[in-house]
Amino acid sequence: MTGNGAQASLLRASRVKKWEPVFWLLAFAVPVVMPSEALIVNEIAIVALFAVSLDLVLGYSGIVSLGHAAFFGLGAYTAALFCKHVSPDPHMGLLVSMGAAAVLGFAASFTVLRGSDLTRLMVTLGLALILLELANKFDDITGGTDGIQGLVFSPVLGKFEFDLAGRVASYYSLAVLLALFIIARRIVHSPFGATLEAIRDNRLRAMAIGIPVHARLIAVYTIAAAMAGAAGALFTQTSGFSSLDVFEFHRSADLMLMLVVGGTGWLYGGVVGAIVFKLLQDFLSSQTPQYWSFWLGLFLVVLVLVGRDRLLKPWTWFKR
Amino acid sequence: MGDFLRVDGLSAGYGEAVVLEGVSLSLGEGQTLALLGRNGTGKTTLINTLAGATRMHAGTIALAGQPLHTLPSYMRAAAGIGWVPQERNIFKSLTVEENLTAVARPGRWDVKRVYEMFPRLAERKGNLGTQLSGGEQQMLAVARALVVNPKLLLLDEPLEGLAPIIVSELLKTIERITREEGLAAIIVEQHPEAILRISHRAVVLDRGMVVHSSSADKLLDSPVLLSKLLGVAR
Amino acid sequence: MSGITKDIVLSAQGLVKRFGGIVATNNVTLDLRRGARHALIGPNGAGKTTLVNLLTGVLAPTSGRIVLEGEDITRLAPHKRVQRGMVRTFQISQLFASMTPLETLALVVSQHRGLGANLWQPLGARADVVQRCEELLRQFHLVEAMDVRTEHLAYGKRRLLEIAIALACEPRVLLLDEPVAGVPAGEREELLQTVAALPADVSVLLIEHDMDLVFSFADRMTVLVNGGVLVEGTPDEIARNDEVKAVYLGHDAGNEVAHG
Numbered sequence: 001m002t003g004n005g006a007q008a009s010l011l012r013a014s015r016v017k018k019w020e021p022v023f024w025l026l027a028f029a030v031p032v033v034m035p036s037e038a039l040i041v042n043e044i045a046i047v048a049l050f051a052v053s054l055d056l057v058l059g060y061s062g063i064v065s066l067g068h069a070a071f072f073g074l075g076a077y078t079a080a081l082f083c084k085h086v087s088p089d090p091h092m093g094l095l096v097s098m099g100a101a102a103v104l105g106f107a108a109s110f111t112v113l114r115g116s117d118l119t120r121l122m123v124t125l126g127l128a129l130i131l132l133e134l135a136n137k138f139d140d141i142t143g144g145t146d147g148i149q150g151l152v153f154s155p156v157l158g159k160f161e162f163d164l165a166g167r168v169a170s171y172y173s174l175a176v177l178l179a180l181f182i183i184a185r186r187i188v189h190s191p192f193g194a195t196l197e198a199i200r201d202n203r204l205r206a207m208a209i210g211i212p213v214h215a216r217l218i219a220v221y222t223i224a225a226a227m228a229g230a231a232g233a234l235f236t237q238t239s240g241f242s243s244l245d246v247f248e249f250h251r252s253a254d255l256m257l258m259l260v261v262g263g264t265g266w267l268y269g270g271v272v273g274a275i276v277f278k279l280l281q282d283f284l285s286s287q288t289p290q291y292w293s294f295w296l297g298l299f300l301v302v303l304v305l306v307g308r309d310r311l312l313k314p315w316t317w318f319k320r
Numbered sequence: 321m322g323d324f325l326r327v328d329g330l331s332a333g334y335g336e337a338v339v340l341e342g343v344s345l346s347l348g349e350g351q352t353l354a355l356l357g358r359n360g361t362g363k364t365t366l367i368n369t370l371a372g373a374t375r376m377h378a379g380t381i382a383l384a385g386q387p388l389h390t391l392p393s394y395m396r397a398a399a400g401i402g403w404v405p406q407e408r409n410i411f412k413s414l415t416v417e418e419n420l421t422a423v424a425r426p427g428r429w430d431v432k433r434v435y436e437m438f439p440r441l442a443e444r445k446g447n448l449g450t451q452l453s454g455g456e457q458q459m460l461a462v463a464r465a466l467v468v469n470p471k472l473l474l475l476d477e478p479l480e481g482l483a484p485i486i487v488s489e490l491l492k493t494i495e496r497i498t499r500e501e502g503l504a505a506i507i508v509e510q511h512p513e514a515i516l517r518i519s520h521r522a523v524v525l526d527r528g529m530v531v532h533s534s535s536a537d538k539l540l541d542s543p544v545l546l547s548k549l550l551g552v553a554r
Numbered sequence: 555m556s557g558i559t560k561d562i563v564l565s566a567q568g569l570v571k572r573f574g575g576i577v578a579t580n581n582v583t584l585d586l587r588r589g590a591r592h593a594l595i596g597p598n599g600a601g602k603t604t605l606v607n608l609l610t611g612v613l614a615p616t617s618g619r620i621v622l623e624g625e626d627i628t629r630l631a632p633h634k635r636v637q638r639g640m641v642r643t644f645q646i647s648q649l650f651a652s653m654t655p656l657e658t659l660a661l662v663v664s665q666h667r668g669l670g671a672n673l674w675q676p677l678g679a680r681a682d683v684v685q686r687c688e689e690l691l692r693q694f695h696l697v698e699a700m701d702v703r704t705e706h707l708a709y710g711k712r713r714l715l716e717i718a719i720a721l722a723c724e725p726r727v728l729l730l731d732e733p734v735a736g737v738p739a740g741e742r743e744e745l746l747q748t749v750a751a752l753p754a755d756v757s758v759l760l761i762e763h764d765m766d767l768v769f770s771f772a773d774r775m776t777v778l779v780n781g782g783v784l785v786e787g788t789p790d791e792i793a794r795n796d797e798v799k800a801v802y803l804g805h806d807a808g809n810e811v812a813h814g
Contacts, residue, residue: 014676014677191670197653201651
């Protein structure tokens with residue numbers, strides 16, 4: 001009860017669970033064991049990082065956003081322009097892209113501090129649309145609808161060249177995902193993370209216990225933007241091009257759907273959601289190229305009606 | 321007297337958890353029952369089950385001879401249940417007047433009479449629920465239960481947060497309407513003496529079961545027994 | 555207004571709050587002495603909670619000043635007032651639904667001790683923080699419920715957690731808004747004793763309707779009616795005041811004050 005009980009209880013949440021290393025080992029094993037799937041592993045890793053960054057803001061801090069693609073896109077274009085005009089070194093490019101996205105995140109955070117959920121949805125959506133239009137307009141820099149193509153990046157860690165099969169790409173993305181995931185994990189289990197959850201659960205009380213709400217939200221929004229920017233940079237660096245598509249609404253929307261599937265507020269929700277969503281999308285579109293979104297939609301409706309926990313236990317579906 | 325309210329072998333709880341077990345009690349017309357017990361013993365669960373907000377696992381509830389437990393929650397008001405829940409639950413986006421007229425049913429208690437009982441509410445009749453103070457919300461919750469013209473009033477800590485002068489008014493009113501209009505009432509309160517004084521019967525719960533059932537006077541007359549049952553040093 | 559200079563730790567001076575045409579707070583002046591056990595009573599809707607909202611900065615006054623330990627805090631942000639030692643509780647429990655009492659207290663204690671911006675260490679890493687949490691859990695009978703999500707806690711336990719949170723902030727000025735509402739009879743006395751037993755330099759302003767408790771707790775009382783101060787004085791003076799009886803206490807008891 002007392003003594004070690006309380007401390008153990010608190011630390012339980014931050015302790016690494018037994019299945020976690022297994023999960024990551026399996027993830028890293030896939031491109032070796034199933035080389036033909038390396039490309040999709042890369043895609044999943046990138047979008048999982050993107051989803052985790054949104055979970056920090058949405059799941060842990062309670063800030064709804066339909067425009068997270070703004071940071072993804074800025075990261076993507078920064079990586080492209082950095083490679084084209086400065087240096088093909090992917091690592092520097094990654095850091096610079098994260099920095100650019102962080103700056104945008106910092107600036108944009110002031111727009112989501114106040115207001116209701118509805119205003120936040122509109123404001124975040126608006127920002128992504130603005131960036132999309134700006135990218136479109138300044139087409140001499142961004143390449144407009146054609147985008148920036150044919151980018152060639154230096155080998156990862158100076159040794160591993162990006163291959164056509166995507167093996168190096170998938171490991172690069174997985175490594176970045178894991179590194180940033182570990183950082184995110186520490187953040188959410190820290191006192192800072194607890195203050196975010198407090199702000200999400202009851203902003204009034206959070207203020208009443210001395211939490212500087214605005215400062216904390218600005219901080220997490222900036223961090224999340226940096227991570228989303230990293231995902232965008234990975235996208236450019238592993239595909240060799242960047243186009244207006246990176247700012248598209250469907251990216252922000254799909255991200256929300258992934259968190260619906262995987263669950264918010266537990267970080268792995270973004271990863272699991274990304275895996276399920278991408279695999280489902282891949283599978284369905286290969287089965288029914290025309291109607292795959294119908295089946296995806298049906299899956300989501302059933303998921304929401306039945307509830308994530310019960311979905312895996314079909315015998316509970318009709319019990320009241 | 322007759323059994324106006326009759327509860328037999330009631331078991332209820334939340335989800336799989338069983339909070340109440342085998343609870344039986346009866347109440348005659350025009351009688352008030354003081355429902356007492358330490359915290360967490362199931363008093364609110366019992367009120368909520370009678371109101372239909374909590375699922376019943378087993379047992380029966382009959383009001384004026386009619387089975388009540390088969391009715392869904394939203395039909396119990398029509399059946400004669402007036403419920404003042406512990407958390408008040410007034411309609412926050414409606415005004416005081418709207419809160420009352422939304423649920424009013426024909427009978428001796430109309431909106432006008434309720435305003436006479438709570439002049440403060442009359443002063444605030446155009447205010448939204450959110451613009452009321454805590455105590456005013458409490459008053460509104462009680463008023464709203466009255467305006468339903470119930471046969472059975474279920475009051476879960478109705479005196480909480482009310483100014484002393486309102487408390488004595490309210491107690492007098494409850495006593496009067498149960499006597500004059502044959503209303504039955506079950507009251508859960510933290511301070512047993514105030515309620516026992518206006519009650520006819522008393523039931524004490526412990527860990528979801530009835531451990532004492534007698535006339536209210538009997539408990540009032542034996543403070544030793546009362547403190548033993550409630551664990552209250554008074 | 556006393557002519558004797560006492561050590562005034564919190565002072566509300568001519569506070570006015572208007573909402574459109576309604577005057578919720580009408581020129582209220584209230585001085586809280588250091589170590590005070592000061593009760594604020596009045597009819598429902600008199601503006602007691604509004605006054606606390608003004609003092610804590612949740613609401614901005616239409617006019618008037620608030621001075622805390624000699625510093626004018628009228629324009630100071632709410633969280634900064636808490637950092638300067640002014641802590642309040644809420645009439646309707648304001649808790650963190652998804653967190654357990656243990657997590658909640660760990661959060662509050664960490665924040666109070668300046669660890670709130672720590673991004674790296676796990677929440678339960680500091681032994682001194684955990685120890686303080688255990689103390690509070692014991693003090694407020696929350697040990698058994700320490701791992702239960704707040705949204706699943708029984709009502710009475712929620713009220714206790716509500717107060718525990720405030721004490722975890724190590725307040726110098728404590729504003730309690732109907733703290734015992736919903737707390738079982740056996741624990742009310744104990745709860746207020748815990749508050750009364752706070753160090754002598756902690757100043758407490760208490761809003762309550764339970765007159766037995768108020769009269770045993772307070773050494774000074776202010777009566778608020780329709781947003782303005784009706785009278786201020788010692789509990790004896792207030793209990794005998796005819797106006798107060800007429801609008802608030804009722805005439806039931808006579809010598810003994812009617813219980814709330």
